[in-house]
Amino acid sequence: MSRDIVGAEIEHLIQLLSRLPGLGPRSARRVALHLIKNRDKLLTPLASAMAEARDKVVTCSQCGNVDTADPCTICTDPRRDNGIICVVEEVGDLWALERAAAINGRYHVLGGVLSAIEGIGPDDLNIEGLIRRAAEPGVSEIVLAVNATVDGQTTAHYITERLKGLDVAVSRLAHGVPVGGELDYLDEGTLAAAFKARRPY
Amino acid sequence: MSRDIVGAEIEHLIQLLSRLPGLGPRSARRVALHLIKNRDKLLTPLASAMAEARDKVVTCSQCGNVDTADPCTICTDPRRDNGIICVVEEVGDLWALERAAAINGRYHVLGGVLSAIEGIGPDDLNIEGLIRRAAEPGVSEIVLAVNATVDGQTTAHYITERLKGLDVAVSRLAHGVPVGGELDYLDEGTLAAAFKARRPY
Numbered sequence: 001m002s003r004d005i006v007g008a009e010i011e012h013l014i015q016l017l018s019r020l021p022g023l024g025p026r027s028a029r030r031v032a033l034h035l036i037k038n039r040d041k042l043l044t045p046l047a048s049a050m051a052e053a054r055d056k057v058v059t060c061s062q063c064g065n066v067d068t069a070d071p072c073t074i075c076t077d078p079r080r081d082n083g084i085i086c087v088v089e090e091v092g093d094l095w096a097l098e099r100a101a102a103i104n105g106r107y108h109v110l111g112g113v114l115s116a117i118e119g120i121g122p123d124d125l126n127i128e129g130l131i132r133r134a135a136e137p138g139v140s141e142i143v144l145a146v147n148a149t150v151d152g153q154t155t156a157h158y159i160t161e162r163l164k165g166l167d168v169a170v171s172r173l174a175h176g177v178p179v180g181g182e183l184d185y186l187d188e189g190t191l192a193a194a195f196k197a198r199r200p201y
Numbered sequence: 202m203s204r205d206i207v208g209a210e211i212e213h214l215i216q217l218l219s220r221l222p223g224l225g226p227r228s229a230r231r232v233a234l235h236l237i238k239n240r241d242k243l244l245t246p247l248a249s250a251m252a253e254a255r256d257k258v259v260t261c262s263q264c265g266n267v268d269t270a271d272p273c274t275i276c277t278d279p280r281r282d283n284g285i286i287c288v289v290e291e292v293g294d295l296w297a298l299e300r301a302a303a304i305n306g307r308y309h310v311l312g313g314v315l316s317a318i319e320g321i322g323p324d325d326l327n328i329e330g331l332i333r334r335a336a337e338p339g340v341s342e343i344v345l346a347v348n349a350t351v352d353g354q355t356t357a358h359y360i361t362e363r364l365k366g367l368d369v370a371v372s373r374l375a376h377g378v379p380v381g382g383e384l385d386y387l388d389e390g391t392l393a394a395a396f397k398a399r400r401p402y
Contacts, residue, residue, distance in 0.1 A: 008269075010268070010269070020232050020236075023223070029296060030293065033296075039255060043254060047251035050244060051248045052210050053210055053244060053248075067208050091238075092231065
């Protein structure tokens with residue numbers, strides 16, 4: 001604010017809200033006002049939910065997922081296939097794959113990707129844990145579901161090298177045309193990959 | 202989530218976040234993950250700031266502004282002109298005018314506008330309080346800074362009628378070309394108003 005017209009508490013709330021992804025100073029003010037106007041319906045429950053998340057949410061020591069239990073719900077689910085471990089960069093990727101309900105195995109969250117520019121090496125990621133899990137009896141396949149970026153592919157390559165010598169198959173997600181996607185809007189790399197990997201109709 | 206893979210606490214947090222203005226289910230998940238990943242730097246202070254706002258923020262009984270004091274900082278500021286009361290629809294409008302640092306008087310927040318469609322009548326707004334304040338000695342001008350919408354103008358008209366008989370001037374914000382605005386992108390109504398209200402160069 002250009003002048004000191006709101007209490008320090010509101011100013012502080014706005015400042016913190018503006019650090020959330022997707023919110024800027026203007027939308028943070030809008031959110032703060034919305035919260036204040038809906039104190040009982042939104043501000044109070046949200047403050048409690050955040051306090052609860054702060055106290056209860058933990059990182060799974062096995063796979064790196066976030067949950068209120070360690071090991072997490074996925075790691076302890078008896079209906080899931082122990083033989084497949086799907087490697088993702090971030091918890092958000094795990095959630096996206098779960099929404100697709102495509103995988104009935106376990107996950108492993110790396111916590112990022114190798115990046116020379118940002119100075120992120122193998123020791124900064126949860127790679128040792130993956131190698132350890134891949135060597136456990138019963139594990140037959142590691143699916144590298146990292147992003148199709150340069151850093152993601154570098155990381156996939158590094159992990160593949162590290163897994164050599166273990167008795168596991170290593171696979172990656174297919175490249176191709178997104179379901180519902182229009183060819184005209186796709187980049188050349190995706191189109192070339194989709195053509196190369198064409199399948200009988 | 203399609204399957205029950207996160208604890209009820211995280212699911213609850215996401216569901217509450219998705220009710221904030223400007224956030225949908227996808228961005229709410231992103232915000233929740235960002236909060237969990239930045240527990241000490243963001244989640245903990247934000248939970249405290251929200252609890253503090255919940256406990257301390259009150260509506261000013263005089264003008265309808267929100268603040269941690271009642272009467273609010275603006276109503277009690279001795280440097281401000283008691284003679285001018287600027288009438289706005291919502292607290293967000295008050296904040297916007299304060300950022301412009303255009304007004305050195307007091308404010309009055311209506312809490313909305315008259316709307317036949319939404320069934321909002323004069324008794325649902327803070328209009329009686331305004332009439333009372335306008336009748337106080339020393340008040341010389343009421344500036345109607347309501348939005349330039351049909352409902353806003355209806356409300357302005359109603360308030361003007363109610364203020365008749367009191368010894369106060371009633372004014373409204375000027376219409377015209379926004380500063381930095383391009384004529385080509387402006388609607389006809391604004392351009393016609395700006396031409397009509399043209400001023401010597």
